[in-house]
Amino acid sequence: MTSGVDLSRPQQQTVGSDEDVVRVRQMVRTVAVAARLSLVDQTKVVTAASELARNTLVYGGGGTVEVTAVDNGRKPGIRIVFADSGPGIADVDLALTDGYTTGGGLGLGLSGARRLVDEFDILTAPGQGTRVTITKWSR
Amino acid sequence: MDRVPILKIGDILLVSIQVDMSDQTAVALQEDLAERIVATGCHGVIIDITALDIVDSFVGRMLSTIASISRVLDAETVVVGMRPAVAITLVELGLSLNGIRTALNVERGMELVAAGRGYDDYDEFDDGPDPAPTASP
Amino acid sequence: MTLSADQSGRLSYLLTSRGEQITQRWTEVVAGQLRGRLSRAELVRQVQELHRALVDALGKGGGDLAAEEAAELRAVLAELSQGQARQGFSATETATGVFALKDALLGVLETDQTSETLRDYVAFSALVDQMGLFTFESYVRTRESLIADQAEQLLELSTPVVKLWEGVVAVPLVGTLDSARAQVVMERLLQTLVDTGSPYAIIDITGVPAVDTQVAQHILKTVVAARLMGADCIISGIRPQIAQTIVALGIEFGDIATKASLADALRHVLRLSGVEASRRQPRREA
Structure with a gap:
């Protein structure tokens, strides 16, 4: 299934359409399996990636996703970076509140994704684009 | 774009989602179902998500919307x-x-639809507690 | 600390030419330590195997335990300490089995001294130290994996999911629930619901001495997840102290059904499924 894919190197995917969000999910799943995440943890990180990739597409006007298998010396994990050069987020705390939305969704994308992963970093400013980094470790 | 097939079995429309749906596919399914409910006059919709390995907020919202739409259309x-x-x-x-x-599965789903219809047809004024499991917390 | 080629050669020669004397003395020292907990024959076999592996390694020029040539010696040492760790020997006893070689070497070196003897002995002794430390480390690793295995087995044992009735499964929880165990219980219960097609689950916490916020949250999440899958959970056996804790912590159990005992919970479930079954019959009397 993953023949010919070197998982020790970062996998990249541009996000410009709905189908690309599906591709991001599949890419994240492959790396999460290789990082020996449990089934529940795989499901959590793929779901988080789906939410964030959709944000990149809908709010960031498209961008890139980079998936890397990582190791902190004790356990393997997966790190995903979502980057766009869209309008950015003015009030990050507000954007991370459950139910807050500017796009007509459920407002669970950012806040929900943060609950599904072990590490969550967001770098953004108005007009500067948005860069979200998430990490999930194998238990 | 993929389209999710909708099967009609008796009084029930059965949707078995077998692919990792793009958001567009999900929206298309929502529209197709509403049309099929009206066209067939079915009173039950069963959406089988056994094959889905994730449900994110978009698909979750689609499921809620389908439930609301079908309720308006008496299904x-x-x-x-x-x-x-x-x-x-x-x-x-x-x-x-x-x-x-x-x-839990299609069989139990059909029982639930059948029980729901029986309830509506014969016992409309019974306002006792609803024992059927629902997803509301 | 690496032995020079000369030293390797001399040690190898010594181990071979005085082999019998060395292994005998070595065996005696170890036997004294273990006080008959290992059979004489087994002990002799171990010492001889170690002796042979050491001579082999030295013969190939492996004067350093970390060297490529000493791979087999490391394997023998690891196997020895794994065996002893599993049989319940202490770390000291295991390491002494290797350190005893120093004693044996000293015994033969004393009889034929040359100008190099002291220097050699220090170098040999350093190699033996390396071997001892290596043994110690593999001993600890073995014990750690034993503990991890046992913890996992305990987790399996302590979270049985039993079928109580057609369509009803139960998890009787016993003992302290930490977050990790609560998570295992949750996943296992939900999987059993799917496997058995059971629409009802009873979580019995009679055997749980205390509940903290995190554990209560896990139980609540299990109940909500089960509902999403189309199954209903009932919690039974809540002790008075736990009820007080739940209220004091401000945990909202909402509309989750709770029953005093497992029997009450089962009766409740059977009544629910009975009502469901009778509903399929048309009822006109209302």
Whole structure:
């Protein structure tokens, strides 16, 4: 299934359409399996990636996703970076509140994704684009 | 774009989602179903998500919307076959799928639809507690 | 610390030419330590195997335990300490089995001294120290994996999911629930619901001495997840102290059904499924 894919190197995917969000999910799943995440943890990180990739597409006007298998010396994990050069987020705390939305969704994308992963970093400013980094470790 | 097939079995429309849906496919399914409910006059919709390895907020919202639309069109929607890992993730995500009835598998889903119809037809004034499991917390 | 080629050669020669004397003395020292907990024959076999592996390694020029040539010696040492760790020997006893070689070497070196003897002995002794430390480390690793295995087995044992009735499964929880165990219980219960097609689950916490916020949250999440899948959970056996804790912590159990005992919970479930079954019959009397 993953023949010919070197998982020790970062996998990249541009996000410009709905189908690309599906591709991001599949890419994240492959790396999460290789990082020996449990089934529940795989499901959590793929779901988080789906939410964030959709944000990149809908709010960031498209961008890139980079998936890397990582190791902190004790356990393997997966790190995903979502980057766009869209309008950015003015009030990050507000954007991370459950139910807050500017796009007509459920407002669970950012806040929900943060609950599904072990590490969550967001770098953004108005007009500067948005860069979200998430990490999930194998238990 | 992929389209999810909708099967008609007796008084029930059965949708078995077998592919990792793009958002467009999900929206198309929502529209197709509304049309089929009206066209067939079916009173039950069963959405089988056994094959889905994730349900994110977009698909969750689609399921809620389908349930609401079908209720307006006098049909009962039951979502069946949600995997444990998916359910655990949805709880963590904070998605409660309000107003959606759920069942473990297609068979139980059909029982639930049948029981719901019997309830409506013969026992309309019974306002006792509803023992059927629903997804509302 | 690496032995020079000369030293390796001399040690190898010594181990071979005085082999019998060395292994005999070595065996005696170890036997004294273990006080008959290992059979004489087994002990002799171990010492001889170690002796042979050491001579082999030295013969190939492996004067350093970390060297490529000493791979087999390391394997023998690891196997020895794994065996002793599993049989319940202490770390000291295991390491002494290797350190005893120093004693044996000293015994033969004393009889034929040359100008190099002291220097050699220090170098040999350093190699033996390396071997001892290596043994110690593999001993600890073995014990750690034993503990991890046992913890996992305990987790399996302590979280049985039983079928109580057609369509009803139960998890009787016993003992302290930490977050990790609560998570395992949750996943296992939900999987059993799918496997058995059971729409009802009873979580019995009679055997749980205390509940903290985190554990209560896990139980609540399990109940909500089960509902999403189309199954209903009932919690039974809540002790008075736990009920007080739940209220004091401000945990909202909402509309989750709770029953005093497992029997009450089962009766409740059977009544629910009975009502469901009778509903399929048309009822006109209302």
